[in-house]
Amino acid sequence: MAALRLIVGLGNPGAEHLRTRHNAGFWFADALAAGEGARFGAESKLRGLAARVTVGGQPLWLLKPTTFMNASGASVGAALRYWKIEPEEMLVAHDDLDLPPGTARLKFDGGHGGQNGLRDLFAHIGHGRFHRLRLGIGHPGHKDRVLGWVLGRPSSQDEAAMIDAIARSLEVLPLAVAGDFDEAMKRLHTSRD
DSSP states (O other): OOOHHHHHHEEOOOOTTSSSSGGGHHHHHHHHHHHOOOOEEGGGGGEEEEEEETTTTEEEEEEEEOOOOGGHHHHHHHHHTTOOGGGGEEEEEETTTTTTTTTTEEEEEETTTTHHHHHHHHHSSOOOOSEEEEEEEOOOGGGGHHHHHHOOOOOHHHHHHHHHHHHHHHHHHHHTTTTOHHHHHHHHHSOOO
């Protein structure tokens, strides 16, 4: 598999969304940038915030769309074109209702699972052939409660579990960046959940 050249964290901009479940992808991007001593800068042509990091000796772009989750595809599509990166060279970190907090899963290709940021990405790039890091946020138990759940703040216990899952994801990231996704998946999926 191709090495990674772009990591996208999905979320909603603004202080009021900072600690919400829906921003798990931003949490991941922020943790990666902080660990590498990188700062995000506004890129108006990309409708997002971008940073340059090096993971396992490999230079990478980091992107946080500032378009709001449901319109993430415009920012990601612009970044892929501008930096001349193929979708297969991209990892998208996002929240996932179908996984419990504290769970992280790497995946390539497949559907969007109802995740609106992914749904918009599909609309902009025309397919789902890119890598994902699914960060579990749990499910409120009923579909009518999903909106308030994803836009709400997790309990301190769930937040700690999500932060732990992000830390474990960062540990295997150099393998994924180098293109060794099978080994990265094996290590992440067998680490304590």
